[in-house]
Amino acid sequence: RAGQERFDQIIAEDSRIEPRDWMPEGYRKTLVRQISQHAHSEIIGMQPEANWITRAPSLKRKMILMAKVQDEAGHGLYLYSAAETLGTSRDKMVQDLLDGKAKYSSIFNYPTLTWADVGAIGWLVDGAAIQNQVPLCRASYAPYGRAMVRVCKEESFHQRQGWEILYELSNGTPEQKAMAQDAVNRFYGPALQMFGPPDDDSPNSKQSMAWNIKRHSNDELRQRFVDMIVPQAEALGLTLPDPDLKWNEERGHYDFGELDWDEFMSVIKGNGPCNVQRLQHRREAHENGAWVREAAAAYAEKQARRNQDAADRHLIGA
Amino acid sequence: RAGQERFDQIIAEDSRIEPRDWMPEGYRKTLVRQISQHAHSEIIGMQPEANWITRAPSLKRKMILMAKVQDEAGHGLYLYSAAETLGTSRDKMVQDLLDGKAKYSSIFNYPTLTWADVGAIGWLVDGAAIQNQVPLCRASYAPYGRAMVRVCKEESFHQRQGWEILYELSNGTPEQKAMAQDAVNRFYGPALQMFGPPDDDSPNSKQSMAWNIKRHSNDELRQRFVDMIVPQAEALGLTLPDPDLKWNEERGHYDFGELDWDEFMSVIKGNGPCNVQRLQHRREAHENGAWVREAAAAYAEKQARRNQDAADRHLIGA
Amino acid sequence: DEDVATYALYLGDDALMLAQRLGHWISRAPEMEEDVALANIAQDQLGHARFLLSYAGTAWDKTEDDLAYFRDAPEFRSVRLVEQPNGDFGQTIARQLIFACYQYELFSRLSNSKDETLAAVAAKAFKEVMYHLDHAAQWTLRLGDGTEESHRRMQEGLFYMWPYVEELFQDDDLLRDLSERGIAVLPSSLREAFDQRIAPIIEQATLELPDVRAAFGGNRTGRYSEHRDHILTEMQVLARQFPGAKW
């Protein structure tokens, strides 16, 4: 009872909850689900871009891409740590992912067919992620907010790098420009869907906002994102594939067309182009690495025993 | 005693020994060693050429190459069968290969660095193999002779195909011609060494000849091979990398320079460019296939049991 | 007739991609007999591919090699199933089983095509595919009803490949038009026969039809698999290094 009051007060003051604080079960569960989904998205999200590391068309781009995919692994690690402060182990979360029980951002179920897709992911997908994540730096759960601060810093680099890839392509040969336009055509819709379903269909959002986890509704964030990328697309000289997209003087925002929510729901339910492929890639890495993790554990145990033995010998003066 | 007499008589008449016939232990051992080495050479010999199947530069060449490597697997199978008639199981022979206890032709420890190497292997390596093998069709051990008849028929196609690859390259662009010449430069010496060490250093040859297994000495076969390929090289417009190579009017043969027998012995002893790679490739295929072979055996056993049960039920009128 | 040529590309590209995948097994198979068997099937598929690409090429004055080696990834028309990685032997057999059942139904009908060339290639290919189907079915039984491990792997192989089954039976305008003209076989018309052919094999092998949804995209459009570009990278490298060269 006292815990609940204290919790409510912290939320009302827009202060931060720390792991040692009492929190309602629903709050804990919501956070574990959200943070672990976010971590899974970083880890699965490595694959579409890693697909181009060995084929990057210049050494500079290869370097930047390796650093980026590495950052994603790092973000996954921060986020699993943040989620672990809520009492669920990383092993459990990872196992849920491998078992197909946990979700991750459905954008990563689309394939990267050309080099331009690496640019489109940086510009649009990381762009949408930032739009989502910046407000999360102020999430009421402190470890989550702190993790997001680190993540957001790096993501803004990534978005810029993606934009630069597309800029070079768009200002390159006609084939390069076509490649860039094709990538944007394929990633635009799914990127806008990263904010989740329209507000009317997003029942959990309200509670998350009441708990100061979420700060803006899905549609608000989506609007901001559209408003941000339209001028960026113009600067790129690329077209966003939406005939209904136009400036609305009255609203002070861009209007945009209805998204294909049937496709979205169907990808979420498992029939994206790459759902099975992404999970199998992750499972293979996990299974192929099992003997390595076992070796590391066995070695650590032996070392601990050796240290203990040495300490014992010291104690008895041997 | 009677067996030995009968055996000696068959050899003296240049007739054939069949598996049911008595034979001296030395004869049996020599044959098992020779036939299994030959089988291993076919199986390991798949690798250098298989390396180019996925990259063959035309669909026609891809087709021919797949058929050729397939033939090598087939030859391996005939030869293991021939060796099995002497009482050593294929499993045992294969295990000896995997354990590094058995030998195979050292030429397959050289890498195929370019497409032209596929041509050079066909022309020179299969050419040398035929020179070796044609007389083996008359080997005193009948199953070996019969296997060699099948093998030789196919090998002569292979040699011709190799020659054609080099012909196209030699008559192609300057880069293609250079590629062909480079391949011939690398494979010429090792191909001549396929006949084994010079006669003076080949202690086992004499006994094999007495037993009508071998019909010609190493140096005789090597000379025949050189005499055959010199005009073929001329027709190709390629140079054989031997400054001492020239027609000897008196002998009615081509003279040729000393080969690098130090390299030969060192490759045989294990330090060819690809010895470890070739064995690991074979071991990996074997180990990765273990569960498949186990499944096939388990299934066959189940089927046998089911058939037996059905027969039993039939017998008792169920 | 460019429509017929495009249809020949559909079928030819499928066969080419599969031949390329199977070709990689040669020297790596679980038994030496399988090196021979998989090389056989790879050659059959490559044979279909050469015939079909040559036929397609007549419409654009291109050779089989022009089409195989000098188109970029988006210009190919293969389905995603044949582009999937070999994985372990179970995954390869799953792909073989699905594709052989499909080709069996396809070629048995296409041999009645009003296009004589397509009818002829289908009739020839049908005989070969009977063997491919037998090979895949036998291995499905051995792996499914073999050991616990082989059962698990074969089931996983089916699970991995199943999302790409639906694409085999998707129609498009070109296919509808050509099938009305009696030239093409409408893919959707094969689905029932396919299901009836594959289900009993899977059942007899003590396996289950995978409970996994069809992968969105495909349909021989620009939404192909991530694997296609990798396949072509390797397949085309040498030909492209020496453009115009003869081999």
Added chain:
Amino acid sequence: DEDVATYALYLGDDALMLAQRLGHWISRAPEMEEDVALANIAQDQLGHARFLLSYAGTAWDKTEDDLAYFRDAPEFRSVRLVEQPNGDFGQTIARQLIFACYQYELFSRLSNSKDETLAAVAAKAFKEVMYHLDHAAQWTLRLGDGTEESHRRMQEGLFYMWPYVEELFQDDDLLRDLSERGIAVLPSSLREAFDQRIAPIIEQATLELPDVRAAFGGNRTGRYSEHRDHILTEMQVLARQFPGAKW
């Protein structure tokens, strides 16, 4: 000075090939921490490669990308060790251990080169290689002295890589000349220090120095490995598809 440039290619091509091999691990490592660690090492090697290729390029008016993407296999100068396949993690760690011990000795001496550019890159690289060596040594211990399986795999990894050790320490005329001029480090001069560095690690890991002979060939000549062309096929495909394009 073309000789110095060629020496820079020797070292740069080694680093480039290794970066390419390590880059393939990213998203496939046995632990997520290792995705990070291997990506780190890959970037360090790629960094060395870029610096060295750029420096080499000044002699021929070429950029790092000209040299990385538009040379054919025979023109590269890498040793075969760095071209060897990743295999399992044990095989990769074996390659890392050998190469890190070699680079440790090399760069510690090359930082005194009379060529200031080479001295500078070596000094920078040396600090990074200390970490690579620590990483490889730690894993060698864990795998060698971990479980029975990991011991076997690590030992097999060393066995697989060991034939290519000798090539690291082979001299040639160019190297002899440059080392007399105080520019290059003579590879043979590093062998003893290498042996003394690697042997105790292998011993402490309860492993054995492999009893396997050096692989003939190599020596940064035309007798390179079968793997090189496969590596380049993938690395160069896109750049070559659009010659002259900027990225």
